[in-house]
Amino acid sequence: MSLLLDENSKVVIQGFGSAGQREAIICRDYGTSVVAGVTPGKGGQEIEGFPIRNTVQEAVDEFDANVSLIFVPAPFAADAILEAVGAQIPVIICITENIPVLDMMRVKRVLSTSDSILIGPNCPGVINVGAHARAGIMPVDVYTEGNVGVISRSGTLVYEAVDQLTKAGVGQSGSIGVGGDPIIGTNQAQALALLEDDPNTAAVVLIGEIGGTAEQEAAEFIKTMSKPVVAFIAGATAPPGRRMGHAGAIIAGAAGTAEAKQSALREAGAHVVENPGDIGSTMLNVLKNQGLA
Numbered sequence: 176m177s178l179l180l181d182e183n184s185k186v187v188i189q190g191f192g193s194a195g196q197r198e199a200i201i202c203r204d205y206g207t208s209v210v211a212g213v214t215p216g217k218g219g220q221e222i223e224g225f226p227i228r229n230t231v232q233e234a235v236d237e238f239d240a241n242v243s244l245i246f247v248p249a250p251f252a253a254d255a256i257l258e259a260v261g262a263q264i265p266v267i268i269c270i271t272e273n274i275p276v277l278d279m280m281r282v283k284r285v286l287s288t289s290d291s292i293l294i295g296p297n298c299p300g301v302i303n304v305g306a307h308a309r310a311g312i313m314p315v316d317v318y319t320e321g322n323v324g325v326i327s328r329s330g331t332l333v334y335e336a337v338d339q340l341t342k343a344g345v346g347q348s349g350s351i352g353v354g355g356d357p358i359i360g361t362n363q364a365q366a367l368a369l370l371e372d373d374p375n376t377a378a379v380v381l382i383g384e385i386g387g388t389a390e391q392e393a394a395e396f397i398k399t400m401s402k403p404v405v406a407f408i409a410g411a412t413a414p415p416g417r418r419m420g421h422a423g424a425i426i427a428g429a430a431g432t433a434e435a436k437q438s439a440l441r442e443a444g445a446h447v448v449e450n451p452g453d454i455g456s457t458m459l460n461v462l463k464n465q466g467l468a
Contacts, residue, residue, distance in 0.1 A: 177373030178324070178349045179266050179292065179301050180242065180308035185210045187234040187264075188225075189255045190246035194270075196223050198244070198312055205315050206307030210238035231262040244300065244310045245269040252296060253278035260291045268310050272297035272356060279358035286360060293360025299330030299352035305375055311352065313337075321346015322467065323458060324370040326363055327382035328355045328389075329409060332451065336380050336407075339455030345462065348376040355384070363393035371400050377467045378403045380454060381445065383436055385410035390436040394443035403465060405458045406445040408433045 186202060188195045191212030199209045200223055211226050211234040218229035226238075234240040243264045247255040252271040259267045260282075274296045286293055294301055300311015304320045312330070317338040323345055327333040333350050340347060351366045353359055363381060370376045381397075381404055383390040390408065397404050411433035437447050448457050462468030 177369050177376070178303040178306075179294070179351070179369065180207075180303040180310060180349075181306045182308065184208065184242045184266075184306075184308045184310070185238060185240050186242045186244055186310050187211045187213060187231060187238070187240035188244045188246065189213045189231060189259065190248070191217075191222060191225070191227060192246065195244075195246040196225075198246070199223065199225055201315065202309050205309045207309050210234060210240050231258050231264065235262045235264065240264065242266045242310050243268065245271060245295075247271060249274050253282050256282050256293060257285055260285055260289050264291055266301075266310075267291055267293045267360070268298070268300050269293065269295035269354075269360075270298065270300060270312055271295070274356060276357055279356070283358060283360075294351065295354040295356075295359060297356040298354035298359070299333055299350075301349065301351050303349040304347050305349075313350065313352075317341055319346045322348055322375060322377040323380060323462075324348045324373065324376040324378075325350035325380045325382070326366045326370065327352055328363070328384045329382060332382045332407075332409060335451060336382060336454045339452070340380070340458060343455035343459045345455065345459050345468065348373060363389050364396040367393055367396050367400065367404075371402060376402065378405070378458065378462060378465075380404075380458060381406040381440075383408045385433050385436070386431045388431070391439045394439040394445070397440065397443040397445050403461050404440075404445040405454060405461060406437075406440045406447050407449075407451055407454055408436045408440075408447075409451070411449065
């Protein structure tokens, strides 16, 4: 399950309010098995055709849930993640943004001794196009089946890149939104490793942002990859010290600048584009040059 989701994924949604209900319906219509919603105190009800349970453990015991999609508000989201970890959910995807840093430090400590994989927080989720498996908030109409995987800290730029690829005639194997908060579960290098191992992915689009050193760490992994990578770094025009959109997108010293990240990615062999509008055409050319399209 290199793309984290497949035909056997059974999704439980924690936080079955309006957003959870909306995305559950979209997931179901796309072909994904959404087995239950979790809202404490509402167990036994049925909403939009989905059974509601009080705990994640109940959803695991009764429906064999193996993916959790979290829409719980930020003050309580860390506890929701830990509940899913406690229920031994293999893949946990947290959409919630701006979870307190101290809460996420506690989550990271627990995850370090767990077999669960966390995607997010503050992410658009994961989609496996060929398997019609979706756990997230991405618009499914821009995706078309193919062999390019997309990784991004930004949800909006995932959709933009996928739309460009589709319009260029380049289909996607899927996408992983790693999240834009300062502390996340799965970083870009780890997501790249998943796509490197995925037999349905022939090339990767990596979308990064200013701030931190995640892209430099991703560049080190790219040096070991057998698959071509097209990369774009958002925030090149941001002034030093200015947060731009995501909580994690703040320049801290020279390492966090777009120039430093672009340089590291180029040195690693990635095809770096400076204009997001060039992602689709650049990937098409890379695929053609390598006989992959």
